[in-house]
Structure formats: C-alpha cells, structure tokens
Amino acid sequence: MPPPLDHQSVLPTESLDLLSLQPGQTYADATAGLGGHAAMAAERVGPSGTIILSDLDASMLERATARVKEAQPGIRVEAIQGSFAGLPAAMVDRGLVADAVLADLGFASPQVDDPGRGFSFKHDGPLDMRLDPTSGTSAAELLATASEAEIAEILWTFGEERGSRRIARKVVASREAQPITTTRALADLVRSCTSGGGIDPATRTFQALRIAVNDELGALSALLGAISAQAESKTIGNAPARDGGGWSEATGSRWLAQGARVAIISFHSLEDRMVKRAFNALADAGAARRLTRKPIVPGEAEMATNRRARSARLRAIELTPITDPSKEGGQPR
Numbered sequence: 001m002p003p004p005l006d007h008q009s010v011l012p013t014e015s016l017d018l019l020s021l022q023p024g025q026t027y028a029d030a031t032a033g034l035g036g037h038a039a040m041a042a043e044r045v046g047p048s049g050t051i052i053l054s055d056l057d058a059s060m061l062e063r064a065t066a067r068v069k070e071a072q073p074g075i076r077v078e079a080i081q082g083s084f085a086g087l088p089a090a091m092v093d094r095g096l097v098a099d100a101v102l103a104d105l106g107f108a109s110p111q112v113d114d115p116g117r118g119f120s121f122k123h124d125g126p127l128d129m130r131l132d133p134t135s136g137t138s139a140a141e142l143l144a145t146a147s148e149a150e151i152a153e154i155l156w157t158f159g160e161e162r163g164s165r166r167i168a169r170k171v172v173a174s175r176e177a178q179p180i181t182t183t184r185a186l187a188d189l190v191r192s193c194t195s196g197g198g199i200d201p202a203t204r205t206f207q208a209l210r211i212a213v214n215d216e217l218g219a220l221s222a223l224l225g226a227i228s229a230q231a232e233s234k235t236i237g238n239a240p241a242r243d244g245g246g247w248s249e250a251t252g253s254r255w256l257a258q259g260a261r262v263a264i265i266s267f268h269s270l271e272d273r274m275v276k277r278a279f280n281a282l283a284d285a286g287a288a289r290r291l292t293r294k295p296i297v298p299g300e301a302e303m304a305t306n307r308r309a310r311s312a313r314l315r316a317i318e319l320t321p322i323t324d325p326s327k328e329g330g331q332p333r
C-alpha cells in the first residue's frame with residue numbers, strides 16, 4: 001500500500017479537466033505545494049510535456065519536483081523558487097510559455113502542521129508564518145513594530161475580526177512588557193479578549209497575520225494583473241508599446257500561449273472576489289472565455305474527507321486566441 005499523503009489536493013480532477021491538457025503541452029503550477037496537481041498534470045502532458053513548478057517554500061518545491069519526476073519519468077521540469085507574483089517574468093526570462101496555469105492558493109498541510117513554522121494556534125512554536133522562511137518579516141516582527149492602528153487594520157481587513165481594535169490595543173500594551181514571539185502567547189492573548197462563537201477565537205487573527213506576512217493579496221493581484229496583461233496584449237491594436245504597437249507578436253515577452261487556460265482555487269472571499277472580478281473583466285472585454293460561470297466547489301464526498309476543501313472555490317478562463325488579420329481567414333498565430 002502506498003504511504004499516506006500528508007496533503008490532499010483540492011478539486012484535483014475538476015481543476016485538471018478544466019485545463020484540458022494535451023500530450024506535449026506545458027503546464028505551470030504557480031503553487032506547487034506537494035505536487036499533487038502537478039503530478040496529475042505530468043501524467044496528462046506525458047513525457048514530451050513540460051512542467052513548471054513555482055513555490056515560495058523551497059522545501060515544497062523540492063518535494064513537488066520529486067513527485068512529478070516519479071509520476072512521469074523523463075519529463076522536463078523547471079523549478080522556480082519565489083512568489084508567483086514574479087513567475088511571469090521568470091518564465092519570460094527562461095523562454096517558457098505555458099498552455100495551462102493553476103494556482104491553488106494558501107498553504108499546504110505540512111506547513112501548517114509543522115509547529116516550527118508558526119502558522120497554527122493549535123501547536124506552540126515561534127510566531128513566524130512566512131511561507132519563505134528565508135526572507136521577509138515574520139509575524140512576531142510585524143507585531144513588534146506595527147502601530148496599534150496598523151495591527152487593527154490588518155485584523156479587520158484580512159480576518160474580518162470584529163474585536164480587531166481590542167486585540168490590537170492588547171498587543172501593543174503587552175509587547176511593552178514582553179514581546180509576543182510564540183503562537184501560544186498570541187493565541188492566549190486573543191482568546192483573553194474575544195470570543196469566537198464556535199470556532200477558536202484565534203482563528204481570524206492567525207488568518208489575517210498569515211495573509212499580511214506573506215502579502216497574499218498583493219501576490220494574487222500581481223498574478224491576475226500579469227494574466228490580464230497577457231490576455232489583453234493579444235487584442236488586435238492593443239499590443240504593448242515595446243513591440244511597436246499594433247498587432248505584432250509580443251516577441252520574447254509571452255508567458256501564456258495563445259488560448260492558454262488558467263484555473264485558480266481560492267479559499268476565502270477576499271481572494272475569490274479578486275479572481276472573479278479579474279476573470280469577468282477579461283470575459284467582458286472579449287479577451288477570455290469563462291470556463292466556470294459559477295465557482296466550482298467540492299462535492300460532499302471531498303468535503304467529508306478533506307477539511308481544507310470546505311471553503312474552496314475554483315474558477316477558470318481560456319484566453320481568447322487572436323487571429324492575425326493580415327492572413328486570409330485570420331489564422332491563429
């Protein structure tokens with residue numbers, strides 16, 4: 001029997017089916033994680049395909065790379081460590097052009113389950129929360145340096161925490177005497193000044209800090225911006241100025257192929273709203289076709305076996321392939 005997997009991929013068949021991968025194609029996984037989706041993609045694109053893996057967390061990237069190579073021996077794998085905000089530029093630099101992109105947002109189970117990473121209020125550990133522990137500002141540093149107003153704003157905006165002001169006041173008062181450096185210290189502080197109504201009162205504060213520490217919405221906004229720019233630059237008469245305007249191919253600056261498909265799985269309403277707006281704007285402009293009118297959500301069976309799946313929302317689009325007006329019949333380029 002195979003060893004149990006410590007991260008169950010969410011909506012695996014639904015997302016891969018929407019991407020409609022064909023043998024020999026290039027699949028880019030913006031959030032490789034443990035490589036569950038990517039391994040399935042590798043089986044679909046076959047040995048002549050290419051898998052691009054990106055993750056902020058180098059340890060995840062390593063595991064995903066191994067899993068993909070095991071699923072499809074001999075396949076070309078390009079591993080790119082860093083935020084997916086920088087993935088389009090990194091792909092352009094390497095001359096990589098994807099036929100399909102998946103972003104399965106958030107974190108993987110081994111990250112949350114490792115007390116040393118500081119994501120969970122269920123275990124005591126250093127209050128870190130960085131998906132890339134080698135760079136950026138930890139949650140402890142953020143709480144030590146941000147103003148009371150900034151902390152309250154983070155908790156309200158990213159966690160919809162009604163007790164945001166109360167918690168921020170208490171953080172600032174407590175840190176004078178003792179810096180808040182552990183998950184237990186923060187969870188106890190939050191629990192002492194708010195009630196959760198069913199869920200642990202610390203839930204929303206931890207979510208908000210994780211989003212802030214990793215600039216999760218900023219990264220998503222950058223990725224959506226790059227997708228939109230790529231889709232719109234192929235609209236006739238709207239090519240980037242560096243290509244001399246007009247319809248000419250954006251030589252050397254493509255990272256998404258003609259008619260590329262993009263699927264995004266989000267886990268909270270702030271992310272889903274951003275994805276929905278960006279995809280709708282592209283569809284309304286004729287630069288993409290919506291593959292999901294409403295978000296796809298996991299069925300009861302998946303929700304019963306995978307707690308993380310419960311809040312998942314999957315949306316997908318297909319970029320509109322542009323026909324070259326200079327060729328008779330408008331041949332796709």
Ligand SMILES: C[S@@+](CC[C@H](N)C(=O)[O-])C[C@H]1O[C@@H](n2cnc3c(N)ncnc32)[C@H](O)[C@@H]1O
Pocket residue numbers: 007008009010030031032033034035036037038054055056057060082083084085104105106107108131214216219220
């Ligand atoms: C839900 S997991 C992906 C699981 C994966 N689809 C699978 O099937 O195993 C999300 C992954 O995205 C990574 N991640 C989150 N935000 C990121 C970002 N801005 N840039 C790159 N990777 C990111 C996390 O480190 C984590 O490994």
